[in-house]
Amino acid sequence: xxxxxxxxxxxxxxxxxxxxxxxxxxxxxxxxxxxxxxxxxxxxxxxxxxxxxxxxxxxxxxxxxxxxxxxxxxxxxxxxxxxxxxxxxxxxxxxxxxxxxxxxxxxxxxxxxxxxxxxxxxxxxxxxxxxxxxxxxxxxxxxxxxxxxxxxxxxxxxxxxxxxxxxxxxxxxxxxxxxxxxxxxxxxxxxxxxxxxxxxxxxxxxxxxxxxxxxxxxxxxxxxxxxxxxxxxxxxxxxxxxxxxxxxxxxxxxxxxxxxxxxxxxxxxxxxxxxxxxxxxxxxxxxxxxxxxxxxxxxxxxxxxxxxxxxxxxxxxxxxxxxxxxxxxxxxxxxxxxxxxxxxxxxxxxxxxxxxxxxxxxxxxxxxxxxxxxxxxxxxxxxxxxxx
Numbered sequence: 001x002x003x004x005x006x007x008x009x010x011x012x013x014x015x016x017x018x019x020x021x022x023x024x025x026x027x028x029x030x031x032x033x034x035x036x037x038x039x040x041x042x043x044x045x046x047x048x049x050x051x052x053x054x055x056x057x058x059x060x061x062x063x064x065x066x067x068x069x070x071x072x073x074x075x076x077x078x079x080x081x082x083x084x085x086x087x088x089x090x091x092x093x094x095x096x097x098x099x100x101x102x103x104x105x106x107x108x109x110x111x112x113x114x115x116x117x118x119x120x121x122x123x124x125x126x127x128x129x130x131x132x133x134x135x136x137x138x139x140x141x142x143x144x145x146x147x148x149x150x151x152x153x154x155x156x157x158x159x160x161x162x163x164x165x166x167x168x169x170x171x172x173x174x175x176x177x178x179x180x181x182x183x184x185x186x187x188x189x190x191x192x193x194x195x196x197x198x199x200x201x202x203x204x205x206x207x208x209x210x211x212x213x214x215x216x217x218x219x220x221x222x223x224x225x226x227x228x229x230x231x232x233x234x235x236x237x238x239x240x241x242x243x244x245x246x247x248x249x250x251x252x253x254x255x256x257x258x259x260x261x262x263x264x265x266x267x268x269x270x271x272x273x274x275x276x277x278x279x280x281x282x283x284x285x286x287x288x289x290x291x292x293x294x295x296x297x298x299x300x301x302x303x304x305x306x307x308x309x310x311x312x313x314x315x316x317x318x319x320x321x322x323x324x325x326x327x328x329x330x331x332x333x334x335x336x337x338x339x340x341x342x343x344x345x346x347x348x349x350x351x352x353x354x355x356x357x358x359x360x361x362x363x364x365x366x367x368x369x370x371x372x373x374x375x376x377x378x379x380x381x382x383x384x385x386x387x388x
Contacts, residue, residue, distance in 0.1 A: 001099045003092070004030035005126070007076070007085065009168065010037045011050055012192065013063035014183050016166030020131050021067050023161040024104055028129065034092075035060050035072045038083035047172060051197045053077040062187040086118035089125045101126040102157065107137060111144055114151065123154035130156070133163040175200040196298040204245060207297065211249050216256045223252055225331030226324075233323045236347055240320060246299060247306040247324045254288040257281070262288050269295070276373050283373060286311040312375040313358060315382035322354055329357050355383040 006021055025033055037056045040046065051059065053074075060072045075091055076083040085103065092101060103126040105113070110130035113119055122128075128148070132141055138158075145156035166183045174180035175198045181189055190210075193202050212220050227248040234244035254262065262284040266273050269291045277283040290308035293299035299307075306324040309317060313325055330343045338360060346353040358380040365372045 001032070001096065002028065002030045002102060003032045003034060003096060003099045004028050004102045004104060005034050005036060005092070006104045007036040007038060007083070007088065009041050009046060010056055010060050010063070011046060011168050012056070012171060012184065012188060012198070013060050014166045014168065014171055014188070015185060016164045016183070018063055018067065018185070019164040020161055021064060024129065024159045025068050027159055028102055028157070030069060030102065033067055033070045035064050035070060036076055036088060037072070039077045039080050040082045047169070049199060051195070055195065055197065059188055059191060062191055063185055065187070084117045086116070086121050089122060093125060102129050103127065104129050104131070104159065106131055107133060107141065110141065113148060120152055123148060123152040127155045127157050129159050131161050132158045133161055172198045177201065178203045181206050194296060194298045201242070202246065202297065204249065207246065207249050210297070211253050214253045214256070219252060219255060221333050222331060223249065225333045226251060226327050229331040230324055230327035233327055233346065237319060237323065237350055239323045240302070243303050243306070243320055244323050244327070247303045247320070248327055250293045250297060250299065250303070251289060251307045251310050251324060251328060252285065253292050255285045257285070257288070259284070265291065276371050283311060312373045313354070313379040314375045315378045317354070317379070322350055326350065326353060326357065351383060352387065355380070355387055358383060
């Protein structure tokens with residue numbers, strides 16, 4: 001039985017890691033490919049605000065899901081402390097006494113292998129398989145292989161790769177600036193966003209692609225317009241433009257779901273539903289959309305609340321809630337009597353525009369012969385009292 005061993009911090013695991021592993025799998029043809037995230041790298045500290053070890057395990061499972069015969073092992077995480085390769089090989093030897101172990105290493109690590117903790121044991125127990133990144137490294141790696149064979153009896157098997165330039169340090173930095181998507185699998189990036197790891201600021205192009213995929217095609221222009229309007233209003237009134245954009249992109253993410261599915265989402269997450277909401281997809285989508293933004297996309301409280309109140313409104317709304325509510329009402333694709341007056345007022349006096357918006361909304365509800373929601377009535381009363 002041949003077992004390939006690929007260890008590291010994987011903080012986060014990225015396409016470069018997967019690319020290297022796929023080359024190794026093709027050339028080594030192992031029966032088992034162990035991916036081993038470390039608990040604590042012996043040569044450096046984990047970066048601040050790193051995910052928990054279990055979260056890194058989950059990220060690895062997602063990143064290497066397409067790797068043949070792959071298994072993500074928690075052997076070093078369970079052991080805790082500094083993760084020395086020699087200790088891991090000892091443990092693997094107990095489990096797989098007759099296996100041929102093949103240790104994958106990067107070029108830099110290979111060139112200093114004799115300095116590793118208990119290096120002689122490592123080279124006795126495992127074939128060493130460094131990644132060869134292009135022809136220019138071949139001579140250097142062959143010379144090192146000969147040196148290690150002479151000094152330690154090491155057996156070295158080079159892995160030829162076409163490297164994909166990616167570094168976890170750079171990716172962590174990019175994630176905080178709405179980047180990094182091109183170097184991460186979609187599944188890994190989605191997990192990072194959902195759990196808001198590494199201080200990630202969600203990439204808006206990625207978020208739009210996910211949101212639009214959840215919509216009926218005819219609704220996409222509305223959501224695009226709402227985002228544009230929310231940013232303009234945020235800039236005019238001093239709200240957080242990024243949060244306004246995020247809320248606008250996601251505000252209708254459950255809009256197309258039928259009533260039965262809306263109610264199932266409410267039941268799943270324990271969302272309270274009143275009698276008026278229970279028969280209205282239009283009202284429910286604000287609540288289910290807010291919960292989806294939180295649970296699927298990791299949106300913060302401000303964004304979640306802005307989505308929650310974008311349909312009915314409420315008394316004493318925050319600035320961001322008002323911006324998203326009004327953007328949804330007056331975005332450029334909206335055409336109804338009085339919209340131009342409301343648009344102009346929204347940039348002159350936002351609270352007066354909110355009052356007018358609630359009045360117009362209630363007129364529309366009455367014209368349709370439906371029941372107004374108590375939150376809209378409370379909002380109208382609140383803004384009326386403050387307009388006197």
